[in-house]
Amino acid sequence: MKIVILSGSNVGxxxxxxxxxxxxxxxxxxxxxxxxxxxxxxYDIQFSDGxxxxxxxxxxxxxxxxxxxxxxxxxxxxxxxxxxxxxLKNIFDLLPVNxxxxxxxxVLVTAGSPKHFLIAEQQLKPILAYMKAQIVQTYVFIEEKxxxxxxxxxxxxxxxxxxxxxDTISLTETYTKIRAEKEAKYDF
Amino acid sequence: MEVFRTxxxxxxxxxxxxxGDHIENPVTGHHISEQQRLKExxxxxxxxxxxxxxxxxxxxxxxxxxxxxSTPVIxxxxxxxxxxxxxxxxxTVLSTSDPVRVYEDFSTVDLLSEGRAEIVAxxxxxxxxxxxxxYDLEDYDELFDEKFDLLMRLNKEQQVTWNGQFRPxxxxxxxxxxxxxxxxxxxRAVGQHFSSAxxxxxxxxxxxxxxxxGASSVFARRVDAxxxxxxxxxHDVKKLPVAAATLVYIDKDSQTAMKxxxxxxxxxxxxxxxxxxxxxxxxxxxxxxxxxxxxxxxxIIEKILYQHELFGHNRFIAQIDSSGxxxxxxxxxxxxxxxxxxxxxxxxxxx
Numbered sequence: 153m154k155i156v157i158l159s160g161s162n163v164g165x166x167x168x169x170x171x172x173x174x175x176x177x178x179x180x181x182x183x184x185x186x187x188x189x190x191x192x193x194x195y196d197i198q199f200s201d202g203x204x205x206x207x208x209x210x211x212x213x214x215x216x217x218x219x220x221x222x223x224x225x226x227x228x229x230x231x232x233x234x235x236x237x238x239x240l241k242n243i244f245d246l247l248p249v250n251x252x253x254x255x256x257x258x259v260l261v262t263a264g265s266p267k268h269f270l271i272a273e274q275q276l277k278p279i280l281a282y283m284k285a286q287i288v289q290t291y292v293f294i295e296e297k298x299x300x301x302x303x304x305x306x307x308x309x310x311x312x313x314x315x316x317x318x319d320t321i322s323l324t325e326t327y328t329k330i331r332a333e334k335e336a337k338y339d340f
Numbered sequence: 341m342e343v344f345r346t347x348x349x350x351x352x353x354x355x356x357x358x359x360g361d362h363i364e365n366p367v368t369g370h371h372i373s374e375q376q377r378l379k380e381x382x383x384x385x386x387x388x389x390x391x392x393x394x395x396x397x398x399x400x401x402x403x404x405x406x407x408x409x410s411t412p413v414i415x416x417x418x419x420x421x422x423x424x425x426x427x428x429x430x431x432t433v434l435s436t437s438d439p440v441r442v443y444e445d446f447s448t449v450d451l452l453s454e455g456r457a458e459i460v461a462x463x464x465x466x467x468x469x470x471x472x473x474x475y476d477l478e479d480y481d482e483l484f485d486e487k488f489d490l491l492m493r494l495n496k497e498q499q500v501t502w503n504g505q506f507r508p509x510x511x512x513x514x515x516x517x518x519x520x521x522x523x524x525x526x527x528r529a530v531g532q533h534f535s536s537a538x539x540x541x542x543x544x545x546x547x548x549x550x551x552x553x554g555a556s557s558v559f560a561r562r563v564d565a566x567x568x569x570x571x572x573x574x575h576d577v578k579k580l581p582v583a584a585a586t587l588v589y590i591d592k593d594s595q596t597a598m599k600x601x602x603x604x605x606x607x608x609x610x611x612x613x614x615x616x617x618x619x620x621x622x623x624x625x626x627x628x629x630x631x632x633x634x635x636x637x638x639x640i641i642e643k644i645l646y647q648h649e650l651f652g653h654n655r656f657i658a659q660i661d662s663s664g665x666x667x668x669x670x671x672x673x674x675x676x677x678x679x680x681x682x683x684x685x686x687x688x689x690x691x
Contacts, residue, residue: 201477201478202477202480203466203467203477204465204466204467204613204614205614206613206614207466207467207468207471217614220614220615248613248614248615250615250618251615253615253618254618334619334620335619338619338622338623339595339598339599340598340599340600340601340602340619340622340623
């Protein structure tokens with residue numbers, strides 16, 4: 153199973169911190185999974201210009217191709233101006249229409265205010281659904297007060313991250329099985 | 341129709357086109373050389389003519405997994421071994437070429453083939469040509485519109501005075517040689533963009549429509565939009581032919597066809613588009629309402645006739661040599677296409 157942990161912001165530390173916890177949880181609980189951590193702050197990614205994703209080069213090509221090869225993607229996003237950051241939207245724009253077909257996608261949100269709770273529901277999930285993702289319905293919402301010095305200080309958040317990882321893996325396994333059964337019915 | 345050499349009321353032309361894709365056979369792992377692949381394109385055209393097909397097209401690509409970058413050269417080679425079959429570029433990536441050069445090349449092919457050349461001009465769906473020739477994807481629409489306009493003028497006028505953004509101006513320019521009849525049929529390639537169909541209609545240019553997979557009715561909307569736009573802009577749709585281009589794979593029974601073709605199309609999708617062909621979508625191909633032309637000869641007949649009811653098209657052009665399918669199998673498909681499918685479709689349509 154190929155899992156991509158995607159930290160969707162190029163500034164700040166909270167999303168990166170949450171994704172570090174997620175990364176650690178995945179690698180310790182599922183040592184056989186092939187995990188790639190992508191922190192968008194560490195890459196120089198160009199804006200989408202409409203070409204097919206395989207034609208991008210450098211960091212842009214690497215990130216697009218790595219995501220396309222994944223079975224599951226765990227996306228971490230901050231909320232900027234009541235929406236997802238441009239860096240993350242650009243990743244979606246780089247990929248083809250049905251990029252998340254046969255992939256499971258789960259979401260972690262970090263935000264400065266509880267008022268942002270529904271943004272993932274109303275803005276991020278519709279994009280993932282349009283791109284044909286199998287979405288893990290429950291997401292982890294983490295507020296600014298849950299962090300201190302690049303650590304998560306709210307145990308409840310840590311438990312929720314553990315559960316999200318578990319749900320992501322079991323949904324991926326389940327979905328892979330369902331698909332295999334369905335495809336076994338075709339004789340091609 | 342003198343200009344397009346196709347009577348759009350009566351005629352239904354049949355033919356083949358190739359993109360010159362050069363991919364290893366996913367079943368056997370065998371990968372022929374580029375030289376062998378190019379030779380096969382010429383051989384296939386000759387076989388198509390011998391089997392009585394009307395047209396043969398070679399499409400331009402500038403990417404890994406393709407050998408047909410220089411379509412006029414390939415068509416020139418084909419011209420020398422054939423006598424009747426029309427020679428098309430399916431399509432020419434006009435946006436990244438100089439229309440003057442394109443016109444010279446195709447006038448030459450036209451003379452060498454005694455008036456059989458046609459140009460199908462498109463924008464290209466991949467980045468390869470843009471990067472190679474130093475064009476900016478930002479200018480995607482502008483490039484094509486300007487170059488298409490110039491190409492049309494070169495086809496109509498003896499001396500052209502022209503000014504544009506992407507090429508030095510022309511001052512009373514005459515081109516040599518001139519095609520046999522003084523002009524070449526020019527079609528517009530239409531792919532996934534609805535607006536291309538509308539633009540072709542507005543300009544009163546024949547439309548070469550790629551209808552590869554998915555519900556055929558979706559492509560019918562493109563044809564309708566094309567004809568509606570043509571009518572609105574004062575063109576007589578009865579004089580505007582429509583071509584439908586698609587992939588065709590035939591075997592004696594449909595089950596074998598579906599089963600054998602899947603690894604080829606799936607591998608090509610992964611290699612050239614980066615996404616597999618979803619099996620559930622492929623399975624929809626068993627319905628005659630789906631545009632994927634995979635099946636028994638009878639099924640292909642039904643699918644073409646169903647599309648003909650929807651599109652009323654005048655040219656059916658099939659790609660049978662894609663994805664590393666061995667040439668022996670390509671010949672078998674050609675045989676079934678020309679001895680079973682084409683005669684039955686012709687008969688049904690002529691009624």
